[in-house]
Amino acid sequence: MKHVVGGWPIEFDPTEPADIAKYEKKMYRETSLGFAPATKAMVHGATKCILQNNEIDLFQEYFAGESAEHNVE
Numbered sequence: 486m487k488h489v490v491g492g493w494p495i496e497f498d499p500t501e502p503a504d505i506a507k508y509e510k511k512m513y514r515e516t517s518l519g520f521a522p523a524t525k526a527m528v529h530g531a532t533k534c535i536l537q538n539n540e541i542d543l544f545q546e547y548f549a550g551e552s553a554e555h556n557v558e
Contacts (some may be wrong), residue, residue, distance in 0.1 A: 497504045512520050 493499045494508070499505065530556045
């Protein structure tokens with residue numbers, strides 16, 4: 486993802502590559518800027534989705550031998 490509009494602090498000019506590099510370095514170094522918590526939250530959310538998708542085996546026949554009581558068409 487590339488952040489190009491909005492969200493930049495006033496002292497940084499998003500059109501200057503030097504300012505962008507300086508801000509990125511500061512962001513990775515300081516935990517208070519939110520990179521680490523945002524990454525942790527993203528991993529937590531992704532892990533939750535992965536575990537939900539792995540709960541049911543889509544190819545297993547769970548109700549073998551039963552017939553449908555209604556037509557789903």
